[in-house]
Amino acid sequence: MLSVQNVTKIFGVGTPDEKKALDNVSLEVNDGDFISIIGANGAGKSTLFNAIAGDFYTDDGKIVLGGQDITFMPSHKRAKFIGRLFQDPMRGSAPGMSIEENLALAAGHGGWLSTVSKADKKLFREKLSLLDMGLEDRMQQPVGLLSGGQRQALTLMMATLNAPKILLLDEHTAALDPGTAEKVLSLTEDIIRENRITCLMITHNMQSALDLGTRTIMMDRGKIIFDTSGEERKSLTVPDLLKKFRELSGTELDNDRMLLTDK
């Protein structure tokens, strides 16, 4: 499904801040995988996502998605196959435009000069009512009036309106309060399950990294150092993961947000 082959990305080449954010990373993602990704600050988790989504072109290596080489495909074209959510709930929607207008752009139905059809309006209402946030009755309101949780749920809806081949979730619940985070996370699970979307999720919560999904990857200093799935993963606990990290990287796993959530 997605194949990342020997991808390297170095930031700030030739400066004192030169940093190998991705160091010859290879990853095979199978159809239907739900992979949780953990790692210390600056391990290259987000950089890996940005490379897959095409925010920059990699310095070396190859990325293949669904049989198509996308190594040099611009990001807006990749967006057809890749859905994406960020930690910042403001990044995924246009605040000055209405909920309906945001959804219409995400749906992308019709030609350039077409307006939102009645059928689309109905579809949007149905989809929004699944969120159970009352947004279906606020279709004409600007998105800027929504709370962070509502906006993230809307972004999730927008990203999956046309089921993508792969969904990249970059700590998409980290900026929400615990109750909302839980709700958005369970919505995410539902949508992924119903649409059978292949998903990669960065999380700082070790427990949910093990609870959610089918496979867990650990990254450190631009490399994937541990990749587990199946029976081995089922038997793992959070202390096991921390121990594994210590063994493989030689340092303690320090991630500022992880310290706050896992004791």
Added chain:
Amino acid sequence: MLESVIGIGQTALELGLISSLTVLALFLSYTMLNVCDLSTDGCFTLGAAVGATVAISGHPYLSILAAMGAGMLSGLITAFLQTKCGIDSLLAGIIVNTGLYSVNIAVMGKSSLLNMNKTRTVFSEMKLLLKDTFLEKQYKLIVAVIAVAAVVIFLSVFLRTKLGLAIRATGNNPDMVRSSSINPVFTTIVGLCISNAFTGLSGCLLAQSQRSVNIDIGTGMVTIALASLLIGRVFIGKGRIGLRAVGAVIGAFVFRLVYTIALRLDMPAFMLKLVSSVIVIIAIAGPYLKKQFPIIKRRFMHRHAKEVD
């Protein structure tokens, strides 16, 4: 007395409507696309020069299309520089504006002044059409109303299409445009082409209504139009797109009205540009300073309290 009041109102309305086309252009580029298009002055003059040249050669209707086409081309270049050549959008506008000065003189046949006293223009055609009707004296107003109505209707429909939504989103959140599989480069180019077509139209109509063009006809237009746009926001700043476009037109009219009245009250005509600058400063800096005020006040109190200690 009454007649002179009506006269003032009518002049302000005509000039306000014609310049409101530039305000609508900025409504698209500045408010929607979030690009401050500094090529507006040059593009306005380009529209005037091309429109005049084509009209003088005997094609009053074609002159409108030619002026809009020239504006579109200028917008295309500005957009190309900022999206494909890595030139900052403000700088791209200034560069195009400077280049257009030479282009405009070339278009006007190496002269900095063109006269259209005996030229058939869209205004003279309209005057002919309305001969012996009660609207005969309103011919300028009618041409301006038709042009403004066409542009407002176009904008209010266009900005609700998928392309229009994408242009609005480009100014609002370009990341979101990209994640909707739309290239923001494309939307920026289309938006600037359309907005500059309106600027060109505006220049063309102003030149034809006053039956002359000089190379300075567009100088300061971007500030005047911004001032009008920001005044318009005071009247209609929220709501549906079509309504907000009407707000921009109202802003242009109010600006002209205030200016015309000020002229009657013996304000010298050369003050126009300073007044428009001050309006823009107040409209943009005002809300900012208002937000800063509590901190400025606290800092002052803080310092004062220290002195007491």
